[in-house]
Amino acid sequence: xxxxxxxxxxxxxxxxxxxxxxxxxxxxxxxxxxxxxxxxxxxxxxxxxxxxxxxxxxxxxxxxxxxxxxxxxxxxxxxxxxxxxxxxxxxxxxxxxxxxxxxxxxxxxxxxxxxxxxxxxxxxxxxxxxxxxxxxxxxxxxxxxxxxxxxxxxxxx
Amino acid sequence: xxxxxxxxxxxxxxxxxxxxxxxxxxxxxxxxxxxxxxxxxxxxxxxxxxxxxxxxxxxxxxxxxxxxxxxxxxxxxxxxxxxxxxxxxxxxxxxxxxxxxxxxxxxxxxxxxxxxxxxxxxxxxxxxxxxxxxxxxxxxxxxxxxxxxxxxxxxxx
DNA sequence: TATCGGTTGTTATGTTGTATCATCGCCCGA
DNA sequence: TCGGGCGATGATACAACATAACAACCGATA
Ligand SMILES: [Zn+2]
Ligand SMILES: [Zn+2]
Ligand SMILES: [Zn+2]
Ligand SMILES: [Zn+2]
Numbered sequence: 001x002x003x004x005x006x007x008x009x010x011x012x013x014x015x016x017x018x019x020x021x022x023x024x025x026x027x028x029x030x031x032x033x034x035x036x037x038x039x040x041x042x043x044x045x046x047x048x049x050x051x052x053x054x055x056x057x058x059x060x061x062x063x064x065x066x067x068x069x070x071x072x073x074x075x076x077x078x079x080x081x082x083x084x085x086x087x088x089x090x091x092x093x094x095x096x097x098x099x100x101x102x103x104x105x106x107x108x109x110x111x112x113x114x115x116x117x118x119x120x121x122x123x124x125x126x127x128x129x130x131x132x133x134x135x136x137x138x139x140x141x142x143x144x145x146x147x148x149x150x151x152x153x154x155x156x157x
Numbered sequence: 158x159x160x161x162x163x164x165x166x167x168x169x170x171x172x173x174x175x176x177x178x179x180x181x182x183x184x185x186x187x188x189x190x191x192x193x194x195x196x197x198x199x200x201x202x203x204x205x206x207x208x209x210x211x212x213x214x215x216x217x218x219x220x221x222x223x224x225x226x227x228x229x230x231x232x233x234x235x236x237x238x239x240x241x242x243x244x245x246x247x248x249x250x251x252x253x254x255x256x257x258x259x260x261x262x263x264x265x266x267x268x269x270x271x272x273x274x275x276x277x278x279x280x281x282x283x284x285x286x287x288x289x290x291x292x293x294x295x296x297x298x299x300x301x302x303x304x305x306x307x308x309x310x311x312x313x314x
Numbered sequence: 315t316a317t318c319g320g321t322t323g324t325t326a327t328g329t330t331g332t333a334t335c336a337t338c339g340c341c342c343g344a
Numbered sequence: 345t346c347g348g349g350c351g352a353t354g355a356t357a358c359a360a361c362a363t364a365a366c367a368a369c370c371g372a373t374a
Pocket of ligand 4: 269
């Protein structure tokens with residue numbers, strides 16, 4: 001499954017699925033998906049566009065007056081550590097992970113026109129990355145692959 | 158040529174070469190490598206580690222008291238537009254380009270131990286990127302490929 | 315019940331990047 | 345030679361992104 005960014009779809013269903021899966025995974029792992037963390041995950045998932053931490057904060061603050069930057073960053077850090085969201089480095093923004101629960105290396109296609117980002121998981125591409133780093137004798141810890149441009153939909157219009 | 162980050166070398170020579178090439182390219186292109194821009198390029202090149210804009214500012218201010226954040230960001234923007242430096246998105250930092258003057262798509266190997274970053278140009282990897290995006294019908298404008306980990310040298314130690 | 319560790323509250327600050335408008339200096343055309 | 349246009353720089357302020365440090369809370373468990 002990849003984010004259905006280019007097609008109309010029942011996004012409430014996306015969100016529900018993501019939250020349900022997150023609850024299951026956190027239970028399995030014996031880590032706590034607290035109300036704040038769950039709410040932040042929901043806020044991130046409400047958009048298929050990567051969302052900035054301060055936008056999350058604005059939304060969170062509507063239901064949680066005590067929310068401050070650390071509140072949000074702690075929740076985001078937890079969700080990243082659990083593989084439930086990703087940070088898009090080139091945007092300083094965060095996106096729900098469409099592959100939570102599976103080990104995966106993903107790449108992102110970021111549309112500069114409509115702002116959506118699609119997470120793709122391309123094995124051949126990842127293999128090419130590994131080959132390149134192996135050649136340099138480099139021990140990989142984290143891969144950031146973010147491709148900006150124009151999505152198919154925006155090219156049409 | 159790639160950055161010789163892993164090996165001792167005459168780094169003054171690196172810097173001189175980069176500056177000389179930059180002057181030639183800017184002359185060819187009829188754009189102005191002003192004293193500020195050239196100084197910023199030199200500051201970036203003085204390190205094989207990506208350097209933050211405010212670090213550049215601190216250094217620049219030693220010889221140019223009027224320097225302010227916009228001074229530096231304008232110079233960095235110019236140098237990026239001319240392909241003389243790259244921004245490392247995952248570090249919010251800047252690195253001299255080892256392939257200036259050649260059209261190229263590059264990737265970065267960033268060592269978390271020693272802080273150096275190496276620019277590599279891997280055609281097979283880039284082709285895999287293009288294949289992946291083509292499959293999605295995505296029109297690429299910019300590719301960010303940044304791999305963090307441990308360089309060969311730091312693995313030994 | 316005492317304590318321990320993880321979560322959250324709270325305040326402040328650090329870091330990175332832009333907006334806006336004024337000024338300067340050079341080139342070129344009248 | 346004058347003066348307009350334009351790109352570059354000066355200068356001030358602010359926006360956006362992120363973390364430090366310590367206090368308070370709260371549930372689990374010994
Ligand atoms: Zn993912
Ligand atoms: Zn689009
Ligand atoms: Zn380059
Ligand atoms: Zn290293």
